[in-house]
Amino acid sequence: MKLIVTTKEDAAKQAAELYRALLRQKQNAVLGFATGSTPLALYTELIRAYQKGEISFQHAVSFNLDEYAGLDENHPQSYRAFMNKNLFSRIDIPMEHTHVPNGKDTSAEQMDAYEAMIRAAGGIDLQLLGIGQNGHIGFNEPGTPFDSTTHVVRLSQSTRNANARFFSSIDEVPKEAVSMGIKTVMNARAILLFAQGASKAKVVAAAVNGPVAEKVPASILQLHPDVTLYLDPEAAKYL
Numbered sequence: 170m171k172l173i174v175t176t177k178e179d180a181a182k183q184a185a186e187l188y189r190a191l192l193r194q195k196q197n198a199v200l201g202f203a204t205g206s207t208p209l210a211l212y213t214e215l216i217r218a219y220q221k222g223e224i225s226f227q228h229a230v231s232f233n234l235d236e237y238a239g240l241d242e243n244h245p246q247s248y249r250a251f252m253n254k255n256l257f258s259r260i261d262i263p264m265e266h267t268h269v270p271n272g273k274d275t276s277a278e279q280m281d282a283y284e285a286m287i288r289a290a291g292g293i294d295l296q297l298l299g300i301g302q303n304g305h306i307g308f309n310e311p312g313t314p315f316d317s318t319t320h321v322v323r324l325s326q327s328t329r330n331a332n333a334r335f336f337s338s339i340d341e342v343p344k345e346a347v348s349m350g351i352k353t354v355m356n357a358r359a360i361l362l363f364a365q366g367a368s369k370a371k372v373v374a375a376a377v378n379g380p381v382a383e384k385v386p387a388s389i390l391q392l393h394p395d396v397t398l399y400l401d402p403e404a405a406k407y408l
């Protein structure tokens with residue numbers, strides 16, 4: 170694992186550079202995107218680079234990690250709406266090249282179809298990750314099997330509480346989600362994980378230095394050959 174401890178702003182700039190290099194070398198790169206507050210600074214940098222003519226997503230394809238079950242894509246808190254608003258509508262990626270799991274169809278066929286689409290696109294070149302306070306990546310909660318592929322997950326109470334700030338009340342936070350599995354994430358050729366703030370410090374230390382165990386989903390990343398962690402000093406304080 171490559172660890173880079175720097176400010177949130179500098180991390181976003183450095184990572185945007187990686188996207189620029191990747192898309193120069195491979196215009197039709199397959200990008201795995203994430204939601205949450207952590208990736209926003211990077212998305213702002215990508216939009217800025219696009220506006221300056223330094224980067225183009227015209228031939229890129231994207232797959233998002235996860236989506237709340239039961240939310241229509243037009244629901245303001247759906248991850249599809251988040252991605253459209255914070256990135257897709259502000260860069261030149263064709264909407265039909267963007268994929269977010271369908272929260273309205275949680276059938277087994279739909280889970281397999283998402284995996285099949287990723288495979289058909291040639292696999293993910295660069296997967297972006299945040300980390301939940303309990304170590305989840307995507308919505309793969311502690312205990313998720315390491316060999317999981319896209320699946321329906323039951324959200325833990327701590328995750329629902331953490332995400333309640335985006336909804337008008339905790340009752341409105343969906344109880345389930347659709348998420349790429351751990352194996353789907355591990356199949357990506359390269360992975361970038363961002364973590365910021367003291368609330369992530371303990372879990373970052375467990376993921377980086379602890380045993381590789383399903384109770385800390387992000388610990389599996391220790392076994393991936395190309396992972397870069399961008400941490401701010403607060404998130405890195407127990408390393």
Ligand code: GLP
Pocket residue numbers: 203204205206207208234235298299300301302305306307308328332
């Ligand atoms: C959600 C997302 C995760 C994300 C996590 C952390 O639960 N499903 O993909 O990493 O939140 O969010 P934040 O970046 O806001 O701390």
